[in-house]
Amino acid sequence: MFRFDKSILMPVSFILFFICSIAETNRAPFDMGEAESELIAGFMTEYGSMGFGLFMMGEYLNIVVGACLTTILFLGGWDCPFGLFPGVWWFLIKIYVLIFSFIWIRWTYPRTQIYKLLNLSWKILIPFSLVNLLVAAAFIKVF
Secondary structure, eight states, rough: OOOOHHHHHHHHHHHHHHHHHHTTTTOSSTTTTTTTTSSGGGGTTTTOHHHHHHHHHHHHHHHHHHHHHHHHSOOHHHHHHOOOOOOOHHHHHHHHHHHHHHHHHHHHHHOOOHHHHHHHIIIIIHHHHHHHHHHHHHHHOOO
């Protein structure tokens, strides 16, 4: 059966989730709290090699977890539309593309100001997500 509510609302949900997962990684353009380039190494100044390495590994693990959640929730997980690759490889390809886009966004866009991030989250992302939730609830109730 064709699900009208999911076909219309999933791109909006995907964009909202992807922007929020980029902001959750605390990397440029949303790294207001640290700003390592202005503060030598930010909060990691006091850490030696192993502690610093664990912090950096944790940040990159956050990117991998965000890409895995995005793949599972919005991109079909391990399903392949062509039937060429086994499920695990197709899942890894989707994750790799999302990780590449995370890093590409970091390299492309400059750091935003804290007030622009607050305006983005409070004035754009939260209202769009609430409207998306209400429209999805209306479609589920009607259809």
